[in-house]
Amino acid sequence: MTMYEPVIGIEAHVQIRTKSKMFCSCPNTYGAPPNTDTCPVCMGMPGVLPVVNKEAVRKAVVAGMMCGCEIAKFSKFDRKSYFYPDLVKDYQITQYDLPICKNGRIHIFGTGFSGEQLPDKWIGMTRMHLEEDPGKSTHFSNCTGLDFNRSGVPLIEIVSEPDMRSADEAYAYLSSLKEIMQYADVSDCDMEKGQMRFDVNISLRPRGTEKFGTKVEIKNLNSFRAAHRAILYEIKRQLVELENGQEIEQDTRGWNDELGETVVQRTKENANDYRYFPEPDLLPIVFTDAELDVFRAALPELPADKRQRYVRDYGLTPYDAQVLTSDRSYAEFFEAAAKGSSASKIIANLFTSELLRKLGESGGSLADCKVKPADLAALAELVNASTINSKTAKKVFEEMFETGKDPKTIVEEKGLVQVSDEGAILALVDQVIEANPAQVQQFKEGKTAVLQYLVGQLMKLSRGKANPKLAIQMFQERLK
Numbered sequence: 486m487t488m489y490e491p492v493i494g495i496e497a498h499v500q501i502r503t504k505s506k507m508f509c510s511c512p513n514t515y516g517a518p519p520n521t522d523t524c525p526v527c528m529g530m531p532g533v534l535p536v537v538n539k540e541a542v543r544k545a546v547v548a549g550m551m552c553g554c555e556i557a558k559f560s561k562f563d564r565k566s567y568f569y570p571d572l573v574k575d576y577q578i579t580q581y582d583l584p585i586c587k588n589g590r591i592h593i594f595g596t597g598f599s600g601e602q603l604p605d606k607w608i609g610m611t612r613m614h615l616e617e618d619p620g621k622s623t624h625f626s627n628c629t630g631l632d633f634n635r636s637g638v639p640l641i642e643i644v645s646e647p648d649m650r651s652a653d654e655a656y657a658y659l660s661s662l663k664e665i666m667q668y669a670d671v672s673d674c675d676m677e678k679g680q681m682r683f684d685v686n687i688s689l690r691p692r693g694t695e696k697f698g699t700k701v702e703i704k705n706l707n708s709f710r711a712a713h714r715a716i717l718y719e720i721k722r723q724l725v726e727l728e729n730g731q732e733i734e735q736d737t738r739g740w741n742d743e744l745g746e747t748v749v750q751r752t753k754e755n756a757n758d759y760r761y762f763p764e765p766d767l768l769p770i771v772f773t774d775a776e777l778d779v780f781r782a783a784l785p786e787l788p789a790d791k792r793q794r795y796v797r798d799y800g801l802t803p804y805d806a807q808v809l810t811s812d813r814s815y816a817e818f819f820e821a822a823a824k825g826s827s828a829s830k831i832i833a834n835l836f837t838s839e840l841l842r843k844l845g846e847s848g849g850s851l852a853d854c855k856v857k858p859a860d861l862a863a864l865a866e867l868v869n870a871s872t873i874n875s876k877t878a879k880k881v882f883e884e885m886f887e888t889g890k891d892p893k894t895i896v897e898e899k900g901l902v903q904v905s906d907e908g909a910i911l912a913l914v915d916q917v918i919e920a921n922p923a924q925v926q927q928f929k930e931g932k933t934a935v936l937q938y939l940v941g942q943l944m945k946l947s948r949g950k951a952n953p954k955l956a957i958q959m960f961q962e963r964l965k
């Protein structure tokens with residue numbers, strides 16, 4: 486890869502979460518029996534008129550603002566004509582030359598999919614526009630089924646600048662984009678339900694040159710992992726062609742996940758002519774400054790800003806901050822727990838290690854979790870005040886997770902309060918010294934590592950309740 490540099494751009498489609506569809510009052514839901522959430526408008530019957538969904542427009546503006554876009558005070562809808570069985574009207578209502586948002590950017594940093602450090606950089610966003618989803622084709626062995634429940638569901642198409650230079654950067658861009666859409670409450674971006682899909686453009690050019698090479702488009706990817714694999718595959722394929730002196734064909738390709746390769750779907754010769762023209766049945770979207778100010782005032786904090794704030798204000802490690810902000814519900818839980826607590830680092834620790842582990846094991850979600858933010862804060866407080874040690878905290882947490890009881894009750898019921906009484910610990914120290922003469926001898930001969938073993942014996946005797954720091958101190962004094 487030393488000779489050539491990949492140039493990558495992404496077009497992402499994000500379904501907007503609304504109650505009803507983009508231009509009719511059918512519900513915007515998922516999983517209903519085929520062709521039940523439909524009406525004459527989203528079935529493209531002649532003579533019907535579309536009506537714009539105000540909430541979809543509001544969410545597109547919010548999405549644009551969260552990505553630093555300029556919001557157009559005047560934008561309009563256009564018809565894009567093409568012929569495909571799942572497009573009922575034979576045209577899609579979209580936005581062509583006057584999109585609702587343009588010139589945004591997204592910050593990527595941290596570690597990439599493969600685990601290495603990413604360059605700290607901004608990926609430009611050319612535009613964001615509103616459009617409607619077509620229906621869905623399902624291919625069976627001898628026929629194709631068409632489901633129009635999805636027909637007319639509001640989408641935003643988000644077009645990036647060709648600013649990415651590796652599969653890892655593309656992965657980071659998509660992850661950030663998804664986070665922002667979730668934080669802004671624009672979409673759940675549930676990829677298994679097709680709520681986020683993307684097309685990737687890739688070309689190679691000799692390093693140090695400005696001119697773009699011939700680009701290949703990979704259509705309809707629906708997971709970050711597939712996008713990452715498809716990009717790596719395509720970079721390698723183009724590289725081999727170029728090194729063999731071949732020219733790259735300007736193809737549209739699909740990704741075959743099973744074979745792990747891209748396959749030609751369409752060549753330049755049969756590219757579509759979409760014959761765009763203004764949608765005559767819809768008025769343009771017009772905003773005043775005051776209206777846009779209202780949207781701007783209600784914007785949530787960006788996940789990247791939140792991460793920096795967690796490191797600065799709560800003293801968390803960048804890793805913990807990244808985990809806690811990777812999902813809006815995590816961040817909300819953490820902030821509710823850490824509010825007014827002096828043990829925020831312990832809370833973060835319990836959340837990222839214990840709570841997420843148990844959620845992963847049980848397959849449950851944070852919303853249904855029996856442990857509430859106040860309970861986690863109370864547990865962290867018990868550790869912070871040395872009432873229990875961190876080992877006991879794990880045990881208490883397990884029980885909180887199963888029963889939903891508050892930590893103080895569990896600690897009292899089970900008698901788990903840490904023993905910090907010097908007299909009691911000293912008695913245990915003597916007991917351990919008496920029972921382990923060989924190890925004591927080793928310690929006195931300078932093998933100080935054996936202290937771990939002696940402390941371990943003491944913790945066992947105390948059934949995990951002794952204050953380990955105090956125990957270490959007293960052993961050291963006793964064996965001096």
Ligand SMILES: [Zn+2]
Binds near residue numbers: 506522528637
């Ligand atoms: Zn409808």
